[in-house]
Amino acid sequence: xxxxxxxxxxxxxxxxxxxxxxxxxxxxxxxxxxxxxxxxxxxxxxxxxxxxxxxxxxxxxxxxxxxxxxxxxxxxxxxxxxxxxxxxxxxxxxxxxxxxxxxxxxxxxxxxx
Amino acid sequence: xxxxxxxxxxxxxxxxxxxxxxxxxxxxxxxxxxxxxxxxxxxxxxxxxxxxxxxxxxxxxxxxxxxxxxxxxxxxxxxxxxxxxxxxxxxxxxxxxxxxxxxxxxxxxxxxxx
Numbered sequence: 069x070x071x072x073x074x075x076x077x078x079x080x081x082x083x084x085x086x087x088x089x090x091x092x093x094x095x096x097x098x099x100x101x102x103x104x105x106x107x108x109x110x111x112x113x114x115x116x117x118x119x120x121x122x123x124x125x126x127x128x129x130x131x132x133x134x135x136x137x138x139x140x141x142x143x144x145x146x147x148x149x150x151x152x153x154x155x156x157x158x159x160x161x162x163x164x165x166x167x168x169x170x171x172x173x174x175x176x177x178x179x180x181x
Numbered sequence: 182x183x184x185x186x187x188x189x190x191x192x193x194x195x196x197x198x199x200x201x202x203x204x205x206x207x208x209x210x211x212x213x214x215x216x217x218x219x220x221x222x223x224x225x226x227x228x229x230x231x232x233x234x235x236x237x238x239x240x241x242x243x244x245x246x247x248x249x250x251x252x253x254x255x256x257x258x259x260x261x262x263x264x265x266x267x268x269x270x271x272x273x274x275x276x277x278x279x280x281x282x283x284x285x286x287x288x289x290x291x292x293x294x295x
Binding site: 110117167169 | 185212214216222223224225226229237240272274282283284285286287288289
């Protein structure tokens, strides 16, 4: 799976949009971009994933650049409960073994009142 | 509905003891994963089951680590002769797809080896 690079930490004001960047310049054509987050003392939680089109769900939006070398996770109205470590993961999506998630260091997002 | 559950939530073991960690995946989920998370690090893959078949155990750090899922539902991760470096949070995740596309994680078991 391609390697990802994320800032170590970010701050965001409550109620504002949180934009979390991720670089994945070595991504290959059949690799998807996944985002998970981990709130303190909990297991990781799936947020969203995409291949090349922008995606939106009830939690967040995922913007992938046209060359697919980077992406941004957007939390439109951050709340204090969004304080967590956010992981950007690139992985091949197949039906056989090897579909583990490879977590990097992630971005520690602190939402402040 | 019920999510992934793990037990115990906390386990303290003396060095050299054997431990068994249990994972109850979401009912009907085909894929099951075990991860190890050291303090301040991201989770690292240990092993993967598709139903009762262990298809990938490449992440198990040593032959002291053993996992099973005999009936394709509940899974147990066993660590024999625990060492201090085994201290970590052990996370279980399950997925409804064979590819494990969206993985749902349990709260983890925090193992401390003294």
